[in-house]
Amino acid sequence: MKEKPSIVYMLINTQAGKEREVVKEAKKFPGVTEAKVVxxxxxxxxxxxxxxxxxxxxxxxxxxxxxxxxxxxxxISA
Structure with a gap:
């Protein structure tokens, strides 16, 4: 049986005005399935x-x- 992938969330504080740039860059990394401004x-x-x-x-x-x-x-998701 194939194991489920581990789900990890990163909560990030950015410099003012850098939120969208950080989201754009984070999406480039392998394994990142979602990145959003909150x-x-x-x-x-x-x-x-x-x-x-x-x-x-x-x-x-x-x-x-x-x-x-x-x-x-x-x-890390349980």
Missing amino acids: YGEYDVIVRIELNDFSILSETVTLIRRIPGIVKTATL
């Missing part, structure tokens, strides 16, 4: 599906390097 405590939410959980750290690190990102929180 209102509230965070500015952007990114949904990542990973078949190989061992690459989570690398994927998160690459996304964090996008210019304009100030802070991130990573949530």
Whole structure:
């Protein structure tokens, strides 16, 4: 039986006015299935599906390097 992919969400704070640029760049990464501007405590939410959980750290690190990102929180779906 094929395992379901792991679902990871990244909540991102950006510099003012950088939200849409961060969304555009985040969508370029493998595994990113969705990236959207949101209102509230965070500015952007990114949904990542990973078949190989061992690459989570690398994927998160690459996304964090996008210019304009100030802070991130990573949530792993149960």
